Amino acid sequence: MATGSVIRECALWRVALVIPLQGPAGLFGPSCEAITELAVRELNARGGILGREVTVEVVDGGGPPEQVAAELRGLVDRGAVDAVTGWHISSVRNALVPVLAGRVPYVYTSLYEGGERRPGVFCSGETPRCQIAPALRWLRDHVGARSWFVVGDDYVWPRGSTAAVRRYAHELGLRIAGETFVGLGTADMSRAVDLVRRTTCDGVLMLLVGQDAVEFNRCFAAAGLHERLVRFSPLMEENMLIASGEANTANLFVSAGYFRSLVSPGAMDLLGSYVDLHGPTAPPLNNAAESCYEGLHTLDRLLRRAGTPDLRALNAAIDGTAFEGPRGTVEFHGPQASQHVHLAVADGYEFDVVTRL
Numbered sequence: 303m304a305t306g307s308v309i310r311e312c313a314l315w316r317v318a319l320v321i322p323l324q325g326p327a328g329l330f331g332p333s334c335e336a337i338t339e340l341a342v343r344e345l346n347a348r349g350g351i352l353g354r355e356v357t358v359e360v361v362d363g364g365g366p367p368e369q370v371a372a373e374l375r376g377l378v379d380r381g382a383v384d385a386v387t388g389w390h391i392s393s394v395r396n397a398l399v400p401v402l403a404g405r406v407p408y409v410y411t412s413l414y415e416g417g418e419r420r421p422g423v424f425c426s427g428e429t430p431r432c433q434i435a436p437a438l439r440w441l442r443d444h445v446g447a448r449s450w451f452v453v454g455d456d457y458v459w460p461r462g463s464t465a466a467v468r469r470y471a472h473e474l475g476l477r478i479a480g481e482t483f484v485g486l487g488t489a490d491m492s493r494a495v496d497l498v499r500r501t502t503c504d505g506v507l508m509l510l511v512g513q514d515a516v517e518f519n520r521c522f523a524a525a526g527l528h529e530r531l532v533r534f535s536p537l538m539e540e541n542m543l544i545a546s547g548e549a550n551t552a553n554l555f556v557s558a559g560y561f562r563s564l565v566s567p568g569a570m571d572l573l574g575s576y577v578d579l580h581g582p583t584a585p586p587l588n589n590a591a592e593s594c595y596e597g598l599h600t601l602d603r604l605l606r607r608a609g610t611p612d613l614r615a616l617n618a619a620i621d622g623t624a625f626e627g628p629r630g631t632v633e634f635h636g637p638q639a640s641q642h643v644h645l646a647v648a649d650g651y652e653f654d655v656v657t658r659l
Contacts (some may be wrong), residue, residue, distance in 0.1 A: 351601065596632065
């Protein structure tokens with residue numbers, strides 16, 4: 303805690319950080335934990351949230367959704383948390399909302415399929431309209447990709463995003479050549495890759511999480527498809543790039559609100575602070591982790607704007623809540639944040655940011 307802090311003695315603002323520590327997305331859990339430590343230090347150096355010291359309890363969001371929800375229910379029932387945030391898949395979000403509704407604020411930080419409007423849920427991540435649609439337009443105009451095969455995990459986000467992509471395809475004059483969905487945690491992607499190989503298309507839209515995307519990239523390249531087909535994903539971060547292997551990510555495009563390689567004052571400040579705190583061997587900074595940083599700062603700004611943790615006041619105050627951060631300006635329109643989204647191409651173990659969409 304910083305000297306001269308105005309944090310009230312023994313007063314805590316307790317946040318449950320729900321992030322994956324197992325399963326396909328578990329590979330970027332350590333990055334989420336590491337960046338959260340930085341965010342907590344920053345908030346407490348400024349006096350905490352509403353004058354209360356911020357503390358975080360990590361909850362593993364990589365298990366079965368009902369199991370994660372049961373753990374959160376126990377924490378809330380015991381009065382052990384004042385708010386919930388973190389990156390986790392939409393199936394977990396859907397399990398948590400009924401448990402948290404009307405009890406504590408919930409900032410959901412992951413990119414997702416869009417459409418969340420339940421009171422007390424504030425979504426700071428990207429949605430298909432701002433993340434996928436403009437990327438497909440750019441890839442059509444600059445790469446000539448007009449026909450796409452969709453490969454996704456079989457749960458809420460990929461299914462909902464694919465439904466949105468069908469609408470965008472009509473708007474943009476694109477063709478959906480085929481679709482296939484695999485179970486979360488699928489290690490053998492040969493069937494999905496074979497379907498792509500046998501289909502006439504210009505590219506593959508990957509709606510795969512963590513290790514599932516890694517396995518697909520490896521299998522895709524082993525089949526030689528990386529030499530003639532474009533891949534595009536709204537969920538591909540630095541850990542996944544490293545795990546995929548440099549030889550397996552040619553012609554791989556990604557859209558996101560944040561990349562570690564972004565050259566902007568806010569992004570460079572974050573990277574500098576992260577390395578100062580954890581050193582150069584820290585878990586790779588990435589979009590999923592940075593979203594957790596955004597989640598805590600969203601809580602701080604929203605609570606300061608409302609001046610109270612009362613959920614009715616927070617729901618009333620969210621529209622127009624805004625702040626500057628590593629992503630630039632983040633502003634809420636209703637419970638959904640609006641932000642700049644960038645398109646990048648994989649370049650070895652980094653992302654080369656091509657344009658702002």
